[in-house]
Amino acid sequence: MTTPDSIGFLRAMRTLALFAFLPLLVGAACSDKAEPEVSTTDVKVPESFWVNDAPAAAQDVTAVRAEAKDGAEVTVIGRIQDYRDGQAQFFLADRALMPCNDRQNDSCPTPWDYCCEDRDKLEKGLLTVELREPSGKKLLKSSLRGFHGFEHLKEAVVRGKTHVDDAGNVVVVASALHVR
Numbered sequence: 001m002t003t004p005d006s007i008g009f010l011r012a013m014r015t016l017a018l019f020a021f022l023p024l025l026v027g028a029a030c031s032d033k034a035e036p037e038v039s040t041t042d043v044k045v046p047e048s049f050w051v052n053d054a055p056a057a058a059q060d061v062t063a064v065r066a067e068a069k070d071g072a073e074v075t076v077i078g079r080i081q082d083y084r085d086g087q088a089q090f091f092l093a094d095r096a097l098m099p100c101n102d103r104q105n106d107s108c109p110t111p112w113d114y115c116c117e118d119r120d121k122l123e124k125g126l127l128t129v130e131l132r133e134p135s136g137k138k139l140l141k142s143s144l145r146g147f148h149g150f151e152h153l154k155e156a157v158v159r160g161k162t163h164v165d166d167a168g169n170v171v172v173v174a175s176a177l178h179v180r
Contacts, residue, residue, distance in 0.1 A: 045088055045140065045147045049131055054157040054178040061094035062125050064172075070164045076172060077157045080150065080179075081112055081126060088132075088140035092156060092172075094125035099153055112152035127170040129158050129177075136173065148179050155180040 083090035100108035
């Protein structure tokens with residue numbers, strides 16, 4: 001039998017549950033992330049991104065960042081800093097930056113994070129590279145690890161179009177990739 005006290009208790013619990021989940025719902029609905037959607041199907045990296053010969057006239061990361069204009073076609077060269085498993089996205093570091101393993105007597109277990117490098121130089125010397133589906137809206141949901149030798153600290157040449165956000169972050173949406 002339901003008493004007036006138990007009905008009040010149930011209403012209070014339902015209201016409490018609603019308020020507990022409300023911030024999650026509002027946060028998800030109001031998110032203004034500029035990140036592209038990730039494709040829902042797990043696909044391999046299409047061979048159409050690979051080029052046997054490195055694109056010519058590649059500029060270093062710092063030069064591309066300094067001159068970046070939204071929608072510009074660029075060719076950039078750098079070292080693979082880090083990447084995300086399950087997403088065709090990686091960070092390209094300027095070749096002038098020194099990974100920890102290039103420093104004398106350094107035994108850093110993750111030299112590709114450039115933790116020994118000056119933060120200001122690191123900020124100016126990194127950019128993001130993304131491989132997207134043909135529509136250009138969805139990030140490919142596939143790890144680049146092993147794709148034609150793709151691995152931390154390997155030198156890569158990327159051709160693509162730049163996207164520059166209001167904060168000055170530079171993303172190169174790749175149309176061609178070569179790993180040396």
